Amino acid sequence: MKRSYKMPLVTVALAVGLSSGAYAGKSDDTLNIAFDRELESIDNYYNTAREGIVISRMVWDGLLYRDPKTNEYLPNLATSFKWVDSTTLQFDLRQGVKFHNGEPFDADDVVFTLNYLADPANGAKPQNNVNWWKNAEKLGDYKVQLNLKTEFPAALEFLSGPIVMYPNEYYSKAGPEGMALKPVGTGPYQVTSVEPGKRYRMKKYDGYHAGSPKGKASIGNIVIRTIAESNTQLAELFSGGIDWIWKVKPDQAERIKAQGQFTVKNSSTMRIGYLNFDASGRHSKNPMNDVRVRRAIAHAIDREGIVKALVKGESIVVDSLCFPSQFGCTSDVPKYDYNPEKAKKLLAEAGYPNGFETPFLAYRNRDYAEAMISNLNAVGITTKFEYLKYAAFRDKVQDGASPFNFGTWGSYSINDVSAITSHFQKGTKDDYARDPEVIKQLEIGDTSVDAKVRKDAYKAALTRIADQAYMFPLWSYNTNYAFTKDVDFTPTPDEIPRFFTATWK
């Protein structure tokens, strides 16, 4: 949780005048980074925080690696893979790779890691990441086979992201507690000291394997500190104690940018906003059951205007219930332009010429919700607005107690439509449409390993969802990054900063 004392620190700092000074980072080859939360553990499998994912990509490697630019699955610790059948994957492993402690990497490490994770008794978190395979078998010193429980097309996405390889000899002795204090991986950075929850120091791993698509790190040292208060992070940035911060609020980002002393970058993230309607009458008999009403609401919302005025940054309007980079996502679906007149006409056709009143739930971005309420008022729809904490919002929605709500979804940074469309529309707790046709298509997409079959099935599902306006996608979200001008850093839409690709200018 991030606290803010609403202090316009930047304004004050600018008002009293900032002295420019040399920043410590480049001179001692150390990039100082601030995170806003304490990690429960640095062990990749015992924390669920995004910051943990960021560190994981630096310290460990997976069998594969998804190129954040092309979204292609590239070989990393595996040199090649093949689907033996729809539930069996075989990997040839890279030779000559060594862990940070000198332990050589081979099939034993892969089999140990995957079988350790597959055992629910070990409690790896989150279980969704690790509960889709049965076991792993050693076929040779550098060859392994992964046996899936059932068809799982997103397997490659998981194996190129959250599933990283551990050294079997070290981990079987050290366990999660040892790994949390002295992490050992094959990644581009090795951890040199851990002060739990407080500070992590890393240095470039000189023995990093040349064949890795991640590439060798350029910056020599990285120090990550936990600074919970966003104003303190800013002050550290201004005073040179910290070189890189993220999740900077839009107004603060604009001021830092205007001040010109730091680089401010903005990147769209995988998170999208949506409106969810009670199309099937799961909550009650209400206006949302009528497709004309749902379409009217879609025409009533000024998404472009809200993105421009409030969401800002690199955010874009999305027309399909997925983030454009996700596998299977297509924007070739029926679209709804901002057209209040058309909305009024549709409402009149549906028997609501004077509009109606509806409950409306939200859990974040109250300002966006209020802008939409104003759009709805303009076509005669009034709302009984309820703004809840996320847990309460989720419970209410999943219990079928909301005819109309505004939510957001980040897909856990999984670049596959199954992480969002299937999550919401495949007869799940969040599904208010329960359309057998959509469920059937999503089932085909989720269980086939044939890319074309998957794409076709998802397109059919997404088209039907858009046509019937079961859910109305709004816009993508974005994150602001602010850092010293000495560093060259490029953010990625999956919100996983890759410091091993950063360089000093």
Add this chain to the structure above:
Amino acid sequence: MLYYSLKRFALALLVALTVSLISFSLLYISSDPAIAMAGETATDADIEAIRQLYGFDRPILVQYFDWLQRALAGDLGQSYYFRTNVSALIAERLPTTMTLGVTAILFAITLAVPLGVAAAIRPNSLIDRIALFLSVMGQALPSFWFALMLIVLLSVNLRLLPTSGSDTWLHLVMPTVVLGYYAAPAIMRLTRTGMLEVLSTDYIRTARAKGLRPPVVLFKHALRNAIIPVVSLAAVQFGFMLGGSIVVETIFALHGAGFLAWESITRNDLPTVQGLILVFSLFYIVLTFFADLINAWLDPRIRIN
């Protein structure tokens, strides 16, 4: 004095037990620890299994005595979040908070007592006005605002002090000033009032009439009596600093016990919260106990009565 000490000690022990029982019950009634442990993706069966494994299905009193028994043996249980021993976790965070608490109370006393005495010697003078101004400011300034202003001035602009962290003594300067300044006004005003009262008593007039030197009258006779309520107040303020420096620790990124308490509450990490409440309440109790003893030593009438 021994009887008095034993009586106060027994009372302190009772307070500690009551605090631990009340906080334990409130924490475990307010949220289900099994749900907190299981996490968001858990099924009902997972939650039930955890409930049985950790004995959360037993009556609260049974759980409390079980916890108390282990706590008395020095075992405060495992943190749900960090999955490490709570005693070790608190022991790791406490030095930062203790250091800050000690420096802050010393700062507060060093600032407040001399100013309080000076203001009492010359009531309504310039020095009294300055003392009043400083104490009103101390009470009125929200500590987070004061902390951020100091950061802007001393770290961002003048680059004299590091912004956050606790690596060197320089890191402690701003947190000490912010935390200590918050506690100073009450001590200052109480010292002033106490001194004004004592200075108008007959025995001070007698002391002066005897021809004693002013410093002797002031410090040996007057201050010793005026300081009694200040000692009790400073003890409570010190307890507050050891347990309540959440805002200061958060702003200055000091990973102390106050910050841990706040984070643990937001994470539903009940064993850690319970352990911290026990430690914080023990601070208050021990400090109040020592304040009682010091007062009894300063004023024989207290221990006789």
